[in-house]
Amino acid sequence: MNDLVVRRIGRLLTMAGTGVGALEDAAVVVRGGAIEWVGSDRDLPTGLGSVAELDAGGACVTPGFVDPHTHLIWAGSRREDFVDRLCGMSYAEIAALGGGIHSTVRATRAASYDDLVAAALSRVESASRNGTTTLEIKTGYGLNPRDESRLLDVAGAVRGLRPEAIEVTYLGAHAVPRDSGRTPYINEVLAELPNARARNAQWCDVFCDVGAFSVDESRRILTAAREVGLGLRIHAEQIERTGAAELAAEMGCASADHLDHVDAAGAVAMATAGVVGVLLPACALTLGHGNWAAARTLQEAGVTIALGTDCNPGTSWCESMPYVIQLAVLAYRMPVEDALRAATINAAAALRRDDVGRVAVGQRGDLAVLAADHEADLVAHLGTTPVSATVTAGTAVVWP
Numbered sequence: 001m002n003d004l005v006v007r008r009i010g011r012l013l014t015m016a017g018t019g020v021g022a023l024e025d026a027a028v029v030v031r032g033g034a035i036e037w038v039g040s041d042r043d044l045p046t047g048l049g050s051v052a053e054l055d056a057g058g059a060c061v062t063p064g065f066v067d068p069h070t071h072l073i074w075a076g077s078r079r080e081d082f083v084d085r086l087c088g089m090s091y092a093e094i095a096a097l098g099g100g101i102h103s104t105v106r107a108t109r110a111a112s113y114d115d116l117v118a119a120a121l122s123r124v125e126s127a128s129r130n131g132t133t134t135l136e137i138k139t140g141y142g143l144n145p146r147d148e149s150r151l152l153d154v155a156g157a158v159r160g161l162r163p164e165a166i167e168v169t170y171l172g173a174h175a176v177p178r179d180s181g182r183t184p185y186i187n188e189v190l191a192e193l194p195n196a197r198a199r200n201a202q203w204c205d206v207f208c209d210v211g212a213f214s215v216d217e218s219r220r221i222l223t224a225a226r227e228v229g230l231g232l233r234i235h236a237e238q239i240e241r242t243g244a245a246e247l248a249a250e251m252g253c254a255s256a257d258h259l260d261h262v263d264a265a266g267a268v269a270m271a272t273a274g275v276v277g278v279l280l281p282a283c284a285l286t287l288g289h290g291n292w293a294a295a296r297t298l299q300e301a302g303v304t305i306a307l308g309t310d311c312n313p314g315t316s317w318c319e320s321m322p323y324v325i326q327l328a329v330l331a332y333r334m335p336v337e338d339a340l341r342a343a344t345i346n347a348a349a350a351l352r353r354d355d356v357g358r359v360a361v362g363q364r365g366d367l368a369v370l371a372a373d374h375e376a377d378l379v380a381h382l383g384t385t386p387v388s389a390t391v392t393a394g395t396a397v398v399w400p
Contacts, residue, residue, distance in 0.1 A: 002394035003051045004030040004365065007041055010058035010373045014038065014359040015345040020337045020375065021359075028061075030365030033393035038359055054389060054396045056369050060377075062340060064133025064366030064392065065321035066347035066357050069257050069278050069308030071138050071171075072123040073116055073154050076107025078314035082286075091239065091287060091315075092211055101141070101175045104313055108141040108151075116154045117161075123311065124162050126319040129399055131368030131387040134165040134348065134356045136308075138205055140174030143185075145192050148172050152199040163392040165364065167351050169203035169233060170196035173213050173221050186213075189221055193228045203254070207235040208244040215243050222251045231352065237261040239289075249273035255306065255350040259298065260284055260291045267301035276350040277303045279342070280310035281327035282318040295332035306347040307339065322378055322386035329379045336376050365394040 006028045014021035027044045029037040029051075037045060081099045085091075094100050108116070120137070127135060137155045142148035152170065159166040172189040176182050193204065204225030208218040212235070222232050232251055236244035238258035245266025248256035256262075256270055257278040270277060277298045284290025298305050307324050310316040318324070321343050328339040348357030356364050369389035370378055378386055389398045 002030070002033065004054060004391065004394045004396055005044070005048060005051050006030075006054045006056055006061065006367060006391065007044070008058055009041070009056045009061045011060040011375070012038070012359060013060065013062045013340060013375060015063055015341060015357065016360065020340055028359060028367065030391070030394035033365050035359065035361055035363045035365050038361060052396070054369075054391065054398075058373055059388060060370045060373055060375050062131070062368045062370065062375065063344040063357050063359050064368050064390065065131045065343050066351065067127060067132050067135040067308050067311075067321055068255065068306055068347045068350040069280060069310050070135055071140055071310070071312035072319070073120045073137060073139065073151050074104050074108050074141050074313050075111035075116060075119065076104055076313065078104060081314050085286070085288070095211065100314060102178055104141045105143050105177065109147050113150060113154065116151070117157050120154060120158045121161060123319055124158060124164060127309075127311070127321070128164065128390050128392065128397070129387065130320040130322055131390050132164070132319070132321050133364070133366035133368070133390065133392045134351070134353065136167040136169055136203070136351060138169040138171040140171030143172070143175065143177040144180075145188065145195070148192060149195060149199060152196060152201055156200055163395055165353070165356055167203065168201045169205050170201040170230065171205040171207070172196070173206040173218070175207065175212060186217055186221070190224050193225050193230065197228045197230055202231055203233050204230040205233040205235065208247060209235060209238050209242055210240045215247050218244065219247060219251065222253070226251070233257065237266065245270055248275045254352050257308065258283070259294050260289060262294055262297055264297060264301060267298050267303055270298070271302040275303070276306050276346065278306045278308050278347075278350050279328065279332065280308050280316060281331055282324055283310040283316035285327060285331065286315050290331065292331050292333070295328070295334055304346050304349055305338070305342050306350040307342040308347065320386070326379050326382065336379055339379075340375055365391060367391040
């Protein structure tokens with residue numbers, strides 16, 4: 001947690017109010033890892049002492065990006081899945097042949113603890129290079145008590161070694177493993193919930209969809225998770241329309257994620273219950289079944305929309321929130337300012353965090369210095385390095 005002054009900000013997006021809350025020619029003071037002052041560069045307080053200074057050089061600066069949905073602890077490769085999908089095979093067909101989640105489970109179980117920590121740290125650094133300062137990490141590639149516990153420990157180690165704000169989610173209900181029956185495995189997940197909480201998981205997630213867990217099974221798991229003190233999240237309406245959005249509303253989930261097949265009824269239920277809708281456009285693009293009207297369905301119902309990478313080895317190998325923002329604008333046709341709010345303050349809401357996602361006094365000192373002087377260029381200029389520096393709790397890293 002460091003002290004820092006960021007000066008010569010050409011355009012600072014604070015996310016105040018309903019828009020991006022832009023301030024021109026701005027500066028930010030971070031003290032002890034938290035924002036102490038925000039305002040015009042010419043009004044910068046005197047007497048700051050020998051504080052490190054970062055010159056933004058007239059660039060556009062945003063809050064650090066918040067990624068509310070990742071699966072970034074894994075081993076192995078899913079390149080065969082990718083090639084098979086390009087040849088026309090479906091998600092279900094690949095899984096039936098032993099690919100998909102189950103192939104990653106095999107590789108992850110075989111990997112050493114140290115290798116899993118090193119791989120996860122590398123992915124978090126890649127996210128940081130793209131301006132992410134807060135992210136969620138799910139388990140889900142262990143699918144037995146020993147290996148899910150190990151993944152929780154890996155996530156805890158990463159949280160202790162990195163400056164980012166990291167939320168940990170137990171996703172034992174990611175799939176039914178090939179070496180277990182359905183009912184015994186669900187009972188196993190239920191029995192492991194207290195252990196997940198004891199290992200400092202903050203959330204429980206369930207993949208509620210065709211080929212994964214039913215609405216009734218998901219309700220049972222989420223109810224038990226809530227009883228042990230875990231917050232609730234849900235993979236909803238990704239493969240088919242199942243009613244998972246309504247379940248998210250019924251259970252008071254913080255977020256329902258994917259939502260490629262959400263309908264108006266599900267969206268209205270989510271809006272009424274205050275469930276944040278997390279869209280994952282990189283996954284939708286990879287799988288080729290994205291409903292690019294989903295954002296409008298959610299927006300018309302009044303759902304708060306967030307964006308995430310869904311970083312995983314098979315369907316969204318992506319650590320870049322700027323790329324996700326680009327997809328949201330170009331595929332969902334979201335206005336640039338809406339996509340930026342979805343990647344910052346709204347994504348923070350999906351994690352129920354009120355200390356990140358904005359530039360305001362008292363917030364964590366998290367900023368992304370764009371390699372552009374206006375936020376629209378983040379979307380318009382494709383194929384470039386989008387972030388020139390990342391500030392995480394007052395620690396600045398300028399990327400080469």
